[in-house]
Amino acid sequence: MTTISRRWLAPLCALALLLANAYAAPLALVHANVVHPERDGPDAVDRDATVIIDGDRIREVGPAAETGLPKGARVIDVKGKWVIPGLIDSHVHFFQSGNLYTRPDAADFNAWMPYAKEVERNKKRLPATFKVWLASGVTSVVDIGGPFWNFEVRAAAERSPAAPRVHVAGPLISMVDRVKLDLGDPPIIKITSPEEARALVKRELARKPDYIKVWYIHREGDDFAKQEAIVRATAEEAHAAGVRLAVHATELDVAKSALRAGADYLVHSVEDAPIDDEFLALAKRNRIVYCPTLFVVMGYRYALSGTWKPTGDEKRLGDPRILAAMGDLAKIPKDKIPERVATLMAAPPEVKVSQVSLDNLRRVWDAGIPVAMGTDAGNIGTLHGPSVFREMALMTQAGLTPLQVLRSATVGGAMAMGMSADLGTIAPGRLADLAVLDADPLADVANLSQARYVIKGGKVYEPRALMRSIGAK
Numbered sequence: 001m002t003t004i005s006r007r008w009l010a011p012l013c014a015l016a017l018l019l020a021n022a023y024a025a026p027l028a029l030v031h032a033n034v035v036h037p038e039r040d041g042p043d044a045v046d047r048d049a050t051v052i053i054d055g056d057r058i059r060e061v062g063p064a065a066e067t068g069l070p071k072g073a074r075v076i077d078v079k080g081k082w083v084i085p086g087l088i089d090s091h092v093h094f095f096q097s098g099n100l101y102t103r104p105d106a107a108d109f110n111a112w113m114p115y116a117k118e119v120e121r122n123k124k125r126l127p128a129t130f131k132v133w134l135a136s137g138v139t140s141v142v143d144i145g146g147p148f149w150n151f152e153v154r155a156a157a158e159r160s161p162a163a164p165r166v167h168v169a170g171p172l173i174s175m176v177d178r179v180k181l182d183l184g185d186p187p188i189i190k191i192t193s194p195e196e197a198r199a200l201v202k203r204e205l206a207r208k209p210d211y212i213k214v215w216y217i218h219r220e221g222d223d224f225a226k227q228e229a230i231v232r233a234t235a236e237e238a239h240a241a242g243v244r245l246a247v248h249a250t251e252l253d254v255a256k257s258a259l260r261a262g263a264d265y266l267v268h269s270v271e272d273a274p275i276d277d278e279f280l281a282l283a284k285r286n287r288i289v290y291c292p293t294l295f296v297v298m299g300y301r302y303a304l305s306g307t308w309k310p311t312g313d314e315k316r317l318g319d320p321r322i323l324a325a326m327g328d329l330a331k332i333p334k335d336k337i338p339e340r341v342a343t344l345m346a347a348p349p350e351v352k353v354s355q356v357s358l359d360n361l362r363r364v365w366d367a368g369i370p371v372a373m374g375t376d377a378g379n380i381g382t383l384h385g386p387s388v389f390r391e392m393a394l395m396t397q398a399g400l401t402p403l404q405v406l407r408s409a410t411v412g413g414a415m416a417m418g419m420s421a422d423l424g425t426i427a428p429g430r431l432a433d434l435a436v437l438d439a440d441p442l443a444d445v446a447n448l449s450q451a452r453y454v455i456k457g458g459k460v461y462e463p464r465a466l467m468r469s470i471g472a473k
């Protein structure tokens with residue numbers, strides 16, 4: 001027998017792991033506490049269960065004592081751990097990084113950091129951004145609007161050895177301009193007539209979007225009828241191609257107008273007034289999904305007033321390069337800080353979650369309208385990956401139980417992905433997208449950040465290894 005020299009050992013081990021994942025034997029998670037977020041009460045947890053995964057799908061879930069292991073199965077003993085469906089963030093933006101330089105239309109730091117450089121960096125850093133999502137237990141995300149190169153982001157995720165499933169929308173069909181974001185392939189395009197809207201939707205449909213997105217900004221003096229006609233034309237064009245319409249509409253009147261026009265997905269809370277019966281009736285008629293995005297407004301306020309601080313989860317699971325830049329306000333020369341930011345820094349505002357948004361989340365939930373957890377990650381102060389834990393903690397302040405929050409991040413997310421038959425629950429035939437947690441997520445949503453393993457399409461990842469591979473300590 002020959003001896004393998006040490007210098008060959010490491011590459012051979014890497015090869016063995018590669019082969020194990022590529023030509024995987026069935027995988028068995030044994031002695032698991034399997035969480036079923038679609039169920040209520042004690043039925044929501046199967047104790048001492050076995051989950052058998054074959055290829056990229058779940059083959060069997062049953063009591064450990066009665067579930068036989070397939071021949072040659074790779075067995076992972078997860079005794080004392082909780083297995084949940086992979087988390088889904090139904091509102092993210094890959095063209096934004098979460099740092100100070102990512103939205104010059106909100107805070108223009110071009111004098112210090114050119115926006116073109118920031119966007120270039122975000123493109124190059126995509127493999128790491130994909131990994132922070134997986135490390136946080138997030139196995140699917142919906143990028144709900146960006147430049148046309150968003151479609152390349154989706155393709156890159158599909159090719160990547162370590163990425164969540166990515167669904168995308170292209171450029172936003174918008175009521176207003178955002179010239180500072182236009183580097184030749186703008187994420188936001190101003191539309192002034194139904195005909196223009198239809199033409200842009202057609203251009204996007206050629207790229208097979210998962211959503212068409214409208215940025216419905218209504219300012220005083222704007223003609224509601226004229227704006228609604230644009231949204232309706234957009235909806236008709238999208239629906240004719242079998243694509244759902246997502247709408248940004250943060251005021252009650254605007255949200256109701258969006259619903260009348262045919263919106264399928266409201267990507268933010270209604271934050272200016274209590275949701276009324278008319279809203280609820282329209283939402284039910286359209287069978288919408290509602291995404292509260294509670295943290296994102298707070299993220300901006302913290303970051304632009306110099307009071308943003310990483311949570312423990314963010315220190316562990318955030319992109320180290322983005323984390324390093326989050327404190328940049330302290331080192332940027334005063335004359336290069338935008339006036340608005342200087343004002344906020346001089347008198348930092350009290351940052352707290354919107355009570356109206358919390359009450360509306362509760363109202364929507366109680367009315368039986370599906371809720372999908374989403375962070376709006378990529379916006380200033382809202383990091384890709386671990387910001388889901390900030391968001392889910394805030395959702396409990398609306399009175400949702402940990403089980404209900406988990407339901408929104410799995411079952412609700414699967415609806416936002418348009419993949420309810422494949423994602424969001426742990427059952428035979430479903431895609432094997434799972435997270436294995438060290439602590440009980442139904443006792444405290446904070447435990448959702450304690451993933452030991454993350455499984456996507458049957459492939460097993462370890463968060464710590466993912467983070468080390470992108471430079472985390």
Ligand SMILES: [Zn+2]
Nearest residue numbers: 091093144376
């Ligand atoms: Zn957004």
